[in-house]
Amino acid sequence: MLLAKGQPRTAQHVRARWVATVEPGHDDVLEDYVISIDQSGSGKILALTKASEFSGKVDLHLQNHLLIPGLINAHTHTPMSLLRGYADDLPLNEWLFQHIFPTEARFVFDAPLEEAEEFVRLGSELACYEMLKTGTTLFNDMYFHGDVTASVARKAGMKAVLTQAGLLYFGDDVRFSGLVESNVKFCSELISSNDVAIRPSLLPHSVYMVPEGKLQEVNAAYNAACAEAHVVIHTHLHETKKEISDVLEQTGKSALQILDGLGMLNKRTVAAHCVYMTDEEIALMAKSGASVAHCPRSNLKLGSGIARVADMLKSGVNVCLGTDGASSNNTLDMMTEMQYASMIAKGVTGDPTVLSAREVLEMATLRGARALGLEAKTGSIKVGKAADLVAVHLGGLETAPIYDPLGQLVYTNSRHVSHVWIDGKCVVQDGTCLTLRSMDLAAMDRLVSKLRDFRKTLPSAT
Template identity: 40%
Template sequence: MSLTADLLIHARWIVTVETDGEVLADHALAIRDGKIVAIVPPEGVAAVSAKETVHLPRHVLMPGLVNLHCHAAMTLLRGYADDLALMDWLQNHIWPAEGKHVSDEFVYDGTLIGMAEMIRSGTTTVNDMYFYNSAVARAGLAAGMRTFVGCSILEFPTNYGLNADDYINKGLKERDEFVGESMVTFTLAPHAPYTVSDATFRKVVTLAEQLDLPIHCHIHETQDEINGSLTEHQVRPLARLAALGLLSPRLVAAHMVHLNDEEIALAAHHGVSVAHNPTSNMKLASGIAPVQKLLAAGVNVGIGTDGAASNNKLDMLADTRMSALLAKVGTQDPTAVPAATALRMATLNGARALGIEARTGSVALGKDADVIALDLGALETAPTFDPISHIVYAAGREQVSHVWAAGRALLRERQLVTLNEGELLGKAEAWRLKIAG
């Protein structure tokens, strides 16, 4: 039976992530109208007629990475304030700098630069959280990335909003501008338990249910956060949020570092997804999240980079490797979070957390063609006994050669397709001069 396709990608290996450890050798992927219409074995390739054919004889083809927690615009503050504790970093450095510089232009330029970095690192979906939400959405459309736009909500004023109601109203109004855009989804993003009131959390829960929106929030990031909650509310943050109705399958809880067994069970019971940010947690000395315990309890755990101001790069391959290694050293168990599990966390688990696992996160018939290719023919990844092992433990972002999102090429032979590298470098330098004063 003949098959027509817009694009046919021949690869040395296809890692589907549909089943842990599944590797298809010398298969091809047929894409039509942005969707995967066939995974073709070697003997069936001759029956496929494609408008474009790409041969990747040294490459592994796999799902695009899902960055489950990011502040892309903060790329413009990369390296601005390093080697500091979280609250010192936020209150004395980041928030003052944002107060001086954050604007629609800042967010648009910074997000574009961050997205270019993410694309070159194999990320096709980002769950972002920041201000000037329209600028984030526009950047996502320009870059071609699948973009979840988190409308930050705080009780105190910033350049963007005056109070919680103002943040919410502005975010929902901006959401209306992008109705019908398949690659853009808005979320409600109350910043953290220590910056959001009970009344606001209740309003977020109501709106999320009425509008069927995901919720994205920093939770249990540091021990200081927990101590502050015990002092102010007489309960730990997760218990407070549970009482307010925030815990549900629509919640992506970023960090979740300091958890006891009861809280892990609570997250599992309510279907909460966790965005694990290993590098950011280490750099800010926040601690080691109990990823192995969360997974064992049935909690869906994905991976995020956090922002470039606290990582300092938006490299999901690096954070996937770090997730596996940190789980091992944290538990003193070398079998904790094996490579296939880490890869699923970085792809399908992230998609599941965002409610889009039927569309993306794995290589499967009918799903959107969010796929990336890594060149494993380099000396640094030779010989290749197990492509999944190499993806997690050996390959680097410099080996990401091609990126497609919904079948659209975003990166081809390491060259950006939708964005102009020279223009972005110019924007980055202009902002450096402005911020440095």
């Protein structure tokens, strides 16, 4: 039995049929192991022991389950879960400018603070509930009223990377500087609070929405206030052809070049999408140590295209996975995201060996942790790391027979999350979310009813 030093007496011992550690160099799935989870405060993984060599009392026996590290959603907009299915099957510009933006203006941007905060609270609750039920333990979010999402994440028992507001520049210098200031304050407070579950980020929406001069202002403010901490630089990058050509036309440079020139392309950078990347741009990403948050389903559904993930991985880029918001996906289910990432990479390259089940699981876990600067603490099943764990039930006939549990995890659809632990605390038990049991569904119904009414006033609502 591999015991960590000073193991306390209070630990939960979980025996699982299969364990995929996602530790580098340990590709094989472990069969019939007991994982010991600290319950005395640290919430860490204390030991990983062959069941046949375990002498203690097993607290939970997961006989038909695969234990994996908690899934990490590297790019999402949680409150937008309220807009799930709000505007399907529409051209991107119509979707964004005639449906999503006007609705967000009415309910978030231009709404009274209390209403905007309620939107964010209810949307974040809905999102956290879905993420927990589908095995996500940590998410990298981009939205507004991040303090509200932080409260929801704490209530849910989840980990998150957040800031107060995503930065969009609409020509008002004073308002923009105010936003930057409030973000810096939010991040500084998070850093000094030593909150281990909620970590800070810097959130320029994109180069096309925040021009070079403004990016410089943001970067300088952060460097002044938070230089010591690992503050994630979370942005959209090269999502559509149009966005790339617009920036090129206006500045003579690509968005990637602009970020690089500002010193904003480095190990702290998580660039969502990167659908269109030249060979040179891929090489630059790899060299910089920046991460790509690949969002395959959103890129497909909005007709943006298919990112060159196999090429990026081959070149050494740290590619992780994100769902994007539920309004362009329409789920926050990272297991489905893994499946799509693998399937479409095989389909477009013509090579079924790329993005294997093992590789996409690593993208959804360890590579996500690396992107967020948390690789030392989470992202794989290893003694001393946080017990951020997911048990997936593979016992149904729809996943039978099982030759390789990782293949069934990634390529079938009837695998269900039965248990989730975050920092050793069980937050989903037998498929029931324990932490979000008191969601205000009546308030959600009232808000959705208002959204439905507003939707009817939009130009081409279906």
